[in-house]
Amino acid sequence: MNALMYCLKDKKYSWCYETTPQPRANNRVFFWPRGKVMGGSSSLNAMVYVRGHPYDYDRWEQEGAKGWSYADCLPYFKKAQTHQLGGDDYRGDSGPLYVSRGKWNNPLYHAFVDAGLQAGYQHTEDCNGFKQEGFGHFDMTIKNGVRCNASMAYIHPILSKYKNLKISTNSMATKVIVEGSKAVGVEYKQNDATKYARARKEVILCGGSINSPQLLLLSGIGNADELRKLGIPCAANLPGVGENLQDHLEVYIQYKCSKPVTLYKYQWKFPWNMVTTGLQWFITKSGAASTTHMEAGSFFRSSSKVAHPDIQIHFLPSVVIDHGQKMGTCHAFQGHSGTMRATSRGNLKLKSTNPFDSPLINPNYLQTEQDIVDFRACVRLTTEIFSQKAFDEFREEVLDKNLRLNSNDEIDSFVRSTSETAYHPCGTAKMGSENDKSAVVDSKCRVLGIDKLRVVDASIMPSILSGNLNAPVIMMAEKAADMILGVPPLPK
Template sequence: MPTEFDYIIIGAGSAGCVLANRLSEDPDTRVLLIEAGPRDLHPFIHMPAGLAKLVNQKGVNWDYDTAPEPNLDGRTLWWPRGRVLGGSSSINAMCYIRGVPGDYDDWAALGADGWSWNDALPYFKRAERNSRGDDALHGSLGPLYVSDLRHTNPLSSAFIEAAEQAGYARNRDFNGPQQAGFGFYQVTQKNGARCSTAVAYLDPARERRNLHVVTGALVNRITFENGRASGVTYRHRGGAMHQRATREVLLCGGAINSPQLLMLSGIGPAAQLRRHGIDVVADSVEVGQNLQDHLDICTLYHSTQRITYDRSNELGVVFNYFLRGHSGIGSSNMAEAGGFVRSRHATDERADIQFHFVPAMLDDHGRNRLPGDGYTVHACFLRPRSRGHLELASASAGDKPRLHPNYLGDAEGFDMKMMVECAKLSRSVLTQKAFDAYRGTPIFPAREDLDDAGLEAFVRAKAESVYHPVGTCRMGRDEAAVVDPQLRVRGVDGLRVVDASVMPKLIGGNTNAPTIMIAERAADLIRGRI
């Protein structure tokens, strides 16, 4: 392998795989992609329903925990993040959601020039290969396959029917002209198999002679010469390695690893860096700040019929999936149906609550297996006002940073009011007539008559992350922003951050598709095309 590259990409996740493909399209450009985790060989990565088993696969997961959360009964919350080729796109529920135009226009209003909806839409379309074809809002020629589910559970259909009975519209396309309503999710799947960014972008580029991919390599720091990023040092197979970059280093570690590596490399709040004995390259006080995530509350009921996925014959599911053309339960993403609602507390015209329905019982991310059969509806407030931060635990890349999401920490208490509303609306849908043939006793909460105080206690005891951390390397035109609107790190040259950490604000939905869009547009910025 060469010792020098034009571009070094740190992190082969949702953004890094996109950049590796797009930058290596130029045969005269040498690209190195470095990933801390292994190759995406585990069969449960590629069988969509296997995500339920990936929960306990430590080898493909960074397996983060937050610090005790003061507004959630002092609980530590589990934050799974992908540590494998494809990153979190290799372990997520594959729901393809973009958000709405106002989300990106908010970014532009906050100083992210060039990231409005009209700027972002062409890159969503360029990435997408939608099985329904192309139109004004969708693409059909991109590398990322977006498909309708091959298999759905009768309970998922009952959920959509119940939502209609509760007064909500049916919506066939959450990424269409209107987001609000209930329906089945489209998913990032190709022929019934997961289409991660490793599958969509990296696999087609793997044979290019100018692209080198290194797995099992933990980057320790970015090196600098005369204020310019010059390369990276990393550990690989027990040895210390150093690679030089002649053009740029591109940091794609995600909302946790990217700010951590910036700080380990000397870019961050100077006082914090000095406490850990790290030489300050650039005093950037917002690195690790502005942490946002969607907090999620799950409502569970027992099912009177054994049609849930709780006690499926796992061996039979696997054999049926692989021997019968990626069909059956194995092709399910588990979170088959969902919806978006504009609540009575909404502050503008956008939906502010999102639902995911799972025809199985999920407690503690599925890590706590409950007896019997049941079903779950997730509900999250899409635009939380609380902001958290992360900080270094030490000067070692091997030590996980300390995560302080500060859920429900807004001074006005609006986030809690919205989480109570999430629980109320979940109960409202699940108690409609469509579930009469299936509804058993309530599990969480155990009573159906809780008042607001009771629901607040329920939220504090049971709410969890729905896996959408963003914002810790905020982009903007102001000098305090970590990166400028071209994603260049302020205070140094030759270094960009390209991942969900640059989002100034959470979008109204799942964050994987927006992260892919960011990388698609970043590739054009890097290549001087815009």
């Protein structure tokens, strides 16, 4: 867990993006880490394995992503996965991505789920199975105490298997080479040298929600008027590139804990604990360093009028301060609580034609009144859960004195001043039907108007899912692989 946090602000491993100042969030600039290593963000994420709700995928299909309903996607979730508990109607048992459950040996996990039940919510045995809604275990992409990122799952096992697999590290793609309306290769920089990779069949971008649209724009694929202003010749006029940016925002509701059961003891203030924990992990891959500690969580609705859960809490027997860069000062626990289907839409634009310049990222957080109304419910309901009897033996005061619930204004002020990204940007090269002017790729992930070019990553999500994005991206990659190979999709 801590090892994860150390990397987020290290430019060697993370792109360390920043948003533009967000007017509805007190003009704050939000820090957006993204993985700059093999495995991408799955190599520095929190390893929570969540698929989202079936209705999300059915909505995708209605939004124009033909063939991406839940029934279409479920076989690929299963194909990708080996679940520690074995296969069933929802879980896979022979895929590359290993998914496990924590040992739940912290009493706070039990308190969290009990508190949810006491507050009137349901229990769920598997939030990725038949019923997302409820309180229970969160699955994690961890195999025998070790992170199972996209690289460990998919690349490492085939490194020496395929002679035609060439991996170029320390390399940055700077442009897709388009001849006429056909993508024929990629220009990239490796240690200051400009190089070219020619595609025999097609070019597939998977740079993530920031970098894929950035690369498309640099290659002349985007809004023709805006490209012209930057002097970039337009290869395809696709106004949707960089638009439709969506993310999950969350607040951290943190309480001082009266018992020494949190992760407070695992910091360099207590070097002996750190050394023994590290040694235990290196020798046996067990102990406190072998879990993400987000072993429990919940999905519930802000009101009975909502069709499926719109609030998610990740429970953590610790506190996160400044993306894990600062340590807590006492035993404490928190719920990362956020709304899952914000209505605000942001965008991303080129700052310049230099590929090494970060783009201008404007998520437009809390732009709509609906989003702030939803967050009021989110904060009220989350604090109500933590005020249940199950937490009485652990809960002391709220750590952030700005968390006051006397009026909507007080809650709004807390949300605007403390909310943080849940690190889930998506939608910036969205999939849609060919008559949708804002679509960038078709339902086979092919860039509209350009031959032999696909995008396969979180940027092509038509809209954000009700949950974390890593498992869905891996499912999408599995599904896209069949499209690329030209084989029929797995049966529903």
